Amino acid sequence: MLDAKAYVESVKAAIQQRDPEQVEFQEAVFAVLDSLVPVLEKHPRVIQENLLERLVEPERVIEFRVPWQDDAGSFHVNRGYRVQFNSAIGPYKGGLRFHPSVNLSTVKFLGFEQTFKNSLTGLPIGGGKGGSDFDPKGKSDSEVMRFCQSFMTELARHIGPDLDVPAGDIGVGGREVGYLFGAYKRLRGYQNGVLTGKNLTFGGSLARTEATGYGLLYYTQAMLHANSDQIAGKKIKISGSGNVAIYALQKATEMGATVVTVSDSDGFVYDPAGIDDGVVRQIKEVKRGRIKEYVKEVPTAVYHPGSVWDFDVEYDIALPCATQNEIDEAQAKAMVQQHVKYICEGANMPSDEQAIAVYHENGIAYGPAKAANAGGVAVSALEMSQNSERLSWTFNEVDDRLEKIMHDIFAESEKAAEDYGLAGNYQAGANIAGFKKVAIAMIAQGLV
Numbered sequence: 001m002l003d004a005k006a007y008v009e010s011v012k013a014a015i016q017q018r019d020p021e022q023v024e025f026q027e028a029v030f031a032v033l034d035s036l037v038p039v040l041e042k043h044p045r046v047i048q049e050n051l052l053e054r055l056v057e058p059e060r061v062i063e064f065r066v067p068w069q070d071d072a073g074s075f076h077v078n079r080g081y082r083v084q085f086n087s088a089i090g091p092y093k094g095g096l097r098f099h100p101s102v103n104l105s106t107v108k109f110l111g112f113e114q115t116f117k118n119s120l121t122g123l124p125i126g127g128g129k130g131g132s133d134f135d136p137k138g139k140s141d142s143e144v145m146r147f148c149q150s151f152m153t154e155l156a157r158h159i160g161p162d163l164d165v166p167a168g169d170i171g172v173g174g175r176e177v178g179y180l181f182g183a184y185k186r187l188r189g190y191q192n193g194v195l196t197g198k199n200l201t202f203g204g205s206l207a208r209t210e211a212t213g214y215g216l217l218y219y220t221q222a223m224l225h226a227n228s229d230q231i232a233g234k235k236i237k238i239s240g241s242g243n244v245a246i247y248a249l250q251k252a253t254e255m256g257a258t259v260v261t262v263s264d265s266d267g268f269v270y271d272p273a274g275i276d277d278g279v280v281r282q283i284k285e286v287k288r289g290r291i292k293e294y295v296k297e298v299p300t301a302v303y304h305p306g307s308v309w310d311f312d313v314e315y316d317i318a319l320p321c322a323t324q325n326e327i328d329e330a331q332a333k334a335m336v337q338q339h340v341k342y343i344c345e346g347a348n349m350p351s352d353e354q355a356i357a358v359y360h361e362n363g364i365a366y367g368p369a370k371a372a373n374a375g376g377v378a379v380s381a382l383e384m385s386q387n388s389e390r391l392s393w394t395f396n397e398v399d400d401r402l403e404k405i406m407h408d409i410f411a412e413s414e415k416a417a418e419d420y421g422l423a424g425n426y427q428a429g430a431n432i433a434g435f436k437k438v439a440i441a442m443i444a445q446g447l448v
């Protein structure tokens, strides 16, 4: 039998050989595999049963054509995906992303991460993810509706409340989930629990909209407490201005921090006095506009084109909430110069591999996405519970459960790191804690 390190290297080599072009997928998988070496040393059965090679292969990949018509009558076609990654601990669960950058590598990396994230929530949900290279930016409501209807025409046969439950992600919010739900209903009948992130009038959960951003701050709070520190009085940079960023901004401000930036793919706004979440919501959620419009509403703020991570200002906490690989090595080194002490990821895989190495080398406490942004999917699972019992819980009931789940995720990750001699490495801790439950379930279920 191979030793743990050699086994991990052999699994990596097999992935590289099988899917050489899937760079995001490799990035996500390799980071997890590397941190599992100490677990394999303690539990050789994982190697005997070749569990890692099975774990990195999705159970099912669905790829399909999505034809749709624009308002001028022209015909278009996009590509749709659903990756049903792992159902060891529950039905596939994870969002749908509509963005031109979506390809199989993106959806596989997101589905792989989702499997570990969902395990960390402590709730019975497996991992999945999907989406399309369709760009909703600049499209009318009726174009988005026609696209969603076409997308669901194919997806409907693969999902169900106990089988696979999609939700939103980049480019898929309440509007899109509504259109997708309506299309599913016409095809297969009313199934309340087939999607989450629904409108409150047809089975949505209170606090789902806020959950990822609020959850990120509950996780950050737990991390700061563990380091005898607190959020009140801290200066925070946030990237992004979508669902996650907006509610992270709102909760951070409520906790007494000052959030000095938010961004979109063109640029960012900076206001040392603090960004106003109400104004950002109005621009992004109501007008569906660009973040540069913020300075028209708040003249003390300044708009800069480019990345927020290149902007030179001292601050304490980084909360990347935009997209994958938005922070590279040079930007991580700039964070060190700017005296950042904590980074907690709202987006999925926003820091590249070299950036993460810089955090570890320089003692920045690092909360990885699969732990720090698990609040969204956790409340999605609570939405599934409410749909099953045909009840709606109050905002506070959901929010209290969310807070506890996020504190538990931090505590479990912290303990797993300590158990394996890696105290303070919350990245390794999250990978190990997320892996354990999935591995036990897969072994118990035989050759799956």
Ligand SMILES: NC(=O)C1=CN([C@@H]2O[C@H](COP(=O)(O)OP(=O)(O)OC[C@H]3O[C@@H](n4cnc5c(N)ncnc54)[C@H](O)[C@@H]3O)[C@@H](O)[C@H]2O)C=CC1
Residues within 6 Å of the ligand: 168, 169, 170, 171, 172, 173, 212, 239, 240, 241, 242, 243, 244, 245, 263, 264, 265, 266, 321, 322, 323, 324, 326, 346, 347, 348, 373, 374, 376, 377
């Ligand atoms: N919505 C949810 O419940 C969850 C979302 N996430 C992750 O959070 C991140 C953001 O998702 P949402 O807020 O839901 O999406 P969204 O579509 O509401 O917002 C995305 C935001 O990121 C910005 N953005 C996109 N590409 C960018 C770039 N290259 N540079 C700077 N900004 C860029 C967009 O302008 C927009 O403001 C994604 O990585 C997503 O996978 C993670 C967990 C749950």
Ligand SMILES: O=C(O)CCC(=O)C(=O)O
Residues within 6 Å of the ligand: 093, 094, 095, 096, 114, 117, 165, 166, 167, 168, 169, 196, 348, 373, 374, 376, 377, 378, 380
């Ligand atoms: O709520 C969900 O099911 C999906 C959330 C999601 O896509 C994520 O955690 O990245």
